[in-house]
Amino acid sequence: MFKKLLLSILLTSTLGAYAETIKTDVLVVGGTASGVAAGIQSARSKVKTMLVEPGPWLGGEMTAGGMCILDGNRTLQAGIWGEFRKKVRDFYKKTPGYDTTANAPLKFEPYTGAAILKKICDTVKNLTLKLNTAYSAVKKDGNGWEVTVTMNGKPVTIKTKVLVDATPLGDLAAMAGTKFSVGFDSRKETGEELAPEKALPVIEDITWVAVVKEFPKNTIYLMQQPKGYDESLYVCLKGKDIKKMLESGRLPNNKFMIKWTECANTYGVTIEQLSPAKREEYYRSVRLRTLGLVFYIQNELGFKNIGIEDSEFGSKDHLPYIPYIREYRRAQGLVRMGLREIYTPYANKLYRTSIAVGDASFGQHYSDPAAPKTNYPPLPAYTVPLGAVVVKDQVNLLVTEKAMSTTHLANASTFYPSVQMTVGQGAGATAAYCAFFASNGKTTKNLDVRAIQGELMDFKAMLYPYADVSPSDKYYRAIEQVTATGLLREIQEPKGKAMQVLFKPDSAVVTAEIKPVLLETFTRAFIWFSKNKPGEQFTVGDLVSYLSDYTLTEPKTLQLTLQKQWLDTYKFKQAFDMKRPVTRYEFAVLVNKYLNPFSTHVDVTGKIVN
Template structure:
């Protein structure tokens, strides 16, 4: 029997080398086999639609197979859908084929770390390539084409109908599609199609207190003020500048100072004053590490400002500058950094001099869409509730990563304890957030969705730009394409509830909890009711599905879940006064109950309320008491009557005779909505 490793190698070879037979037209054309593009293609492929997936690199995976060898997820539980499938396959490969690797063994034995190899959160690029090839090969309706770049888009009327590409030999190819998805980092197809876009930074505003020119303590080496501090000097003015690019090159510990891995002469433009270094330690299997040094390392600001709007020849020139800059850093590591044992990994990017294929484009164009995501959509406190960003019931993806901008302009003094202008790292104020469907939909074109260069501000993009989030947005784009084509409607007409249902059926998360995943029977119900604000979790983002639901929680679930309008005639209960989290929901049910003719809200009166004084009331509703099956049935049937709904033939069947669990309650209410 072939091992998984052998199978993956075979799949990678056949999928990469065998040319696909081009069709005259496809159901879906996806430009960019980035994680977003792969996820979009897989969603469409699962629906048996024909898909053309076109990529500039010789392999799929975008930056995750071109040097960025880890999933930047603040919590692994935020990953879902296609990307979770990718992670699980990587984890299985590490735990089986690489079980004896020192890094795998050490991380399995130690407390869990953020970029855990055994958990599938970090990998060698060649392994990422193999897994993505395997996932694509499982969908026979997907045809992948590599080493082609987009050079034009064809628009008929107001609809994008085709994309023109150019291959490595200079030949042009036209891909016609009933739906087109621009999954490029640069937003090239959208720009070719005439979609308006932003490039650079917005000015500071009430919605975006960290926008524009800014100096902060982000990535400082010395602690000389409280963490999360805005420093003097930033004007807050808008400009056309974007955050630093780099090459995330991969090095391996060869265990010796001399050998082919050593760079004998420095690259053009080498200047040791541009760099400084802290010792490397391998954190990937086979003694490897992907190199990231934010201030005086492979990050570099200046040339990237022109990159997004440059043509392909000019982009190649800019990329060459970054390549030389990165190799200069490696030369510095081997000499001034006194780690001559590290060099480019000789088993990675073997057809490209062991150097990554793709420049790390952290940010480029951002389209004008039906909704623009801003800092206030991501910030816990500006419009959020102190734990999460504001609720979006039209969510198609979640984000959970700090607003994290690398410098926009280089530091001017290598001895400075802080990074350059434009760097922000807003860990404390970034909570889990939802991303509305409208960010994918251009304002002025039909037939096109854009899941990477989405409609957002610069500050919002500094969080969204992590590949697991882009993958989730790509999956949403693929699902939207399926619905639009099956229904014969435009992308802006896609019914979001149906889109959400399709995504949830694929295991995609639309609201974040640490303890709710697609393996749970009521996963979709919990997610949908959370988007309505009918249920929530605690300060640690845990839903606690096994806990008994309380009277206060059930009141909120019924009011929000069934769409009852708020009605508050007074504060009737001593144990649920104004300020109590369930006050308005309990009072709404009280009003609905007393006016219904069939009272259904149970409460106890120890002293009747008088008209003379509300404070004389001694009525108790016991909001924190667990709900029994009898109380659940009575409250739910009464709320349904007031909402003008019926039981729809559903019967209440409870798992316990004494209490109703939170997960169980969500499942029942979702069926009755």
Template sequence: MKTSLFLLFAFFISFSGYPFIQKEVYKTDVVIYGGTSAAVMAAVEVAKSGKSVIIVSPDKHLGGLSSSGLGFTDTGKKETIGGLAREFYHRIYQYYQEEETWKWQKPEEYGNKGQGTPAIDGENRTMWIFEPHVAEQVFEDLIAENDIQVFRDEWLDRENGVQMEGGKIQKISMLSGKRFEAEVFIDATYEGDLMAGSKVSYHIGRESNAQYGETWNGIQKEVFHHGHHFKSSVDPYLVKGDPSSGLLPYIQATEYGENGQGDNKIQAYCFRLCMSNHPDNRVPFPKPEDYDPAHYELLARVFETGWDEWFNKFDAIPNRKTDTNNHGPFSSDFIGQNYAYPEASYEERREIIAAHERYQKGLLYFVSNDDRVPEKVRKRMQDWGLAKDEFTDNGNWPHQLYIREARRMLGQDVMTELEVMGKKEVKESIGMGSYSIDSHNVQRYLTEEGHVQNEGDIGVHPKQPYSISFGSILPKEEECKNLLVPVCVSASHSAFGSVRMEPVFMILGQSAAATAVLAIDAKSSVQAVDYQGLEQKLLEEGMVLRLD
């Protein structure tokens, strides 16, 4: 079926004299909602399979976090990464073989450090660490080569935009008025808006450990795995020693609950910053208009304890740049300020994103300029700035906030830490994961002793790579028969902490697309797709489903 455009003229004559309204309807085999790395890989898989496909993306830039600052890839075990995901990292490798790619640094000056594998793996012709604009170009190349139609800056009408009939999505409508019809839909967003609009069940927050028989879900007070906690006693009050003066900014006064209990809170978000220390490619950190150093008093008190790990997560990417992530007790993670995000309106989400940007920009300026920051830190920080040649249409600031977790589907299967930790077998694998169960802090609270502490930071390594269940991308059939969800997958909070890595999202995007194609050929629901046929197709395309 070829992608076709139908111009439908709906004529509405109202008593108030409204003009005629023209609505565009686009019909295709598969519609993918989202602009993430999973969306791109899903679209490529559909196109290569001979079906028509449209990407409808709220984002103007494709690739999600993979092209928006997360260049220090969370690979886990690279041998689990196959299919189109591996093709992506192979293309990154090819790009950096060109001499002109190394504009700000010679290749031999680059340290070649990666996560669990060398950044440049010459033997396997893959490269796992990269600059944001390079990743975006690879995604755009894949789109162009496969002649994939992309509608950008198109936002689902979350109130009335999902039309269903007989348990299937018939069409989806955007706020712009555009409508899209398809046999199968894929929600490849970080938020799961199409999933939610289709009335598919989902969960937000942490389950109790008792719900799935887990250990690392729920509240984890006084559990410290990554060092992102207050290692020394830090006074939390506006006036030291005076509780009546109130708490410093960004400390929650609410009760945190008991260990193992579930809650509706989610792990912290941040922007993954691409910084440069090359004098000709560095934009000094500006002073935000509403900058208030009092917002960073808690960090100043951390420095007073002698803490000196500020630069520990300035991970090197090519051309004297970094992928800078959160590190320590007070850093780029805006702890506790994102709870409303998953269900928030678009306007409310924009406000939350803007608050994160203001917080992080103020943090950079504070550490670069405030006298309360140790001089050796402050002076070294002044050598850094935003990379001038990245995100050039957005003030050199990343396009995408790191939505580490939002909605998670309650699908046909629920992946839990039992599967991740190898305690429960996955029989129908559509890909593999291997990264640690990784949750950033969820809340910052006042201890019984009157000190400040963080909670929710978890890092537990599986003994070996694990398979991801086919049922984890499938809604329950009674809820929706033609939707696949490869990003907001059906997983518990702790399991999602491992699954949520960008290479895995690419893998699951390809698997979802392969499922969509088979469902169309069989004229069946996505849940009725024969797994043996899917398995054969994925293996033929170089996917890794299990390690023998």
């Protein structure tokens, strides 16, 4: 009996010790839009991944925060963002009144959005999900990290090779000692002409969203007056077209998202109020303000059948669990993404390191009168550089959400949930790369940009946001890879009040565009250009000549091969003609196949490395 008892004690103590420490390759903390995407991508990249979320739902602000109408990135449907978007639309496609237009804003009930994300995660191998799991501490562990969380009421240490801080406010990175920037950057600091002359510690307002339902007209669904209710806070709504305002936030199943400005439920906030010490106190005050708004709509504006449905959120007051936060603090990353990367992407070489895309309109929500108005030009779709999610002075620590490394002015778009879902996928692939090759000494200090981008393209992520080439195109990847080298550049072109990014596949290749990159990339290019001296437009004959020179193939043999394959294999639109200008589409396809310039390594600044 004593032997059995001793064995039982030993087993119990062993199991207890095991339960106190968990090992994983990648740990993602924060089930936000970016956090979910990072966890999914990391696991799909075949590394052991854990996703920890302190709350009960996945999706962050677009579900638990009630921000469930997404109009950003609706034309950039690819990767995990495209997968989520499709599943939501499939769920609602038979719902009366649901907009099934291909590029319509994505609308969903918060609970449904969270459930769809949970279902996706449950199908992903190598991914362990832990909801309702708070984190309390983080410390370095060699090139990896140790994070303390609470599971079943007990502290547990998670040891990980790579840590992704996908919390809404960068709390874990702050615990790790990361340096941050806050508020408006100065013009001198960022070089942005639209930045103010002096830095300002002012951040965008937050919104505590309300999701309400329209009950039958003969139904009175009045709520109790909330604590501290002051109707004078909402008087600016009198005389407004409330029906129209509600309609702008219409959701499926007779529900509405209320995300209004002025005297409604968008509130000024300071950096101090969002600090961990002050945050909960501030949250309580604005939750009450939002409850007061709904009470005012019912009792003062006469919408007695508009109310908060008890079953949408599990919180005590039935409001979203968290607020919709646009800005807090931004980590100092390996690179900092600013307006230059959005409006003039070829001013430097960061475009070569793209891991995500975005096009969400710039937000400007400031109650503080000190905040200057920024006159942004029309926004083009843009790329997000790899170095913006990598913390500068840490090893194997990545950040997303509002904490990624951007300027204040760029953050006004990048923080948007649908943009962050693409950013998260990029961060997940980066984390997986570092974990997978950890035994070879790979860390965030020596990233292989092309390997990470290749992994993202393997999983159908979009790296360059063309409006005129579909991701379903047979040679879409070839176009993306050639774009990544800079051989063929994106073209920004105004369309009404907007700016679209085009590839212009049927346009002629201009020699002056491709020559500098060919010279930079291929050592023999100088000899070929000196000998052949192509004209202003690069012809099919020029391309055949260059390819034969590079591949050491007899020119006539290559010409005959391409002539035979031109229409039957490649299915190009125009007939094979050595004398005509080669199109950008033809050039991208053939250069990608024969030269493979994408295989040339670049560092996180986009510089070619040997």
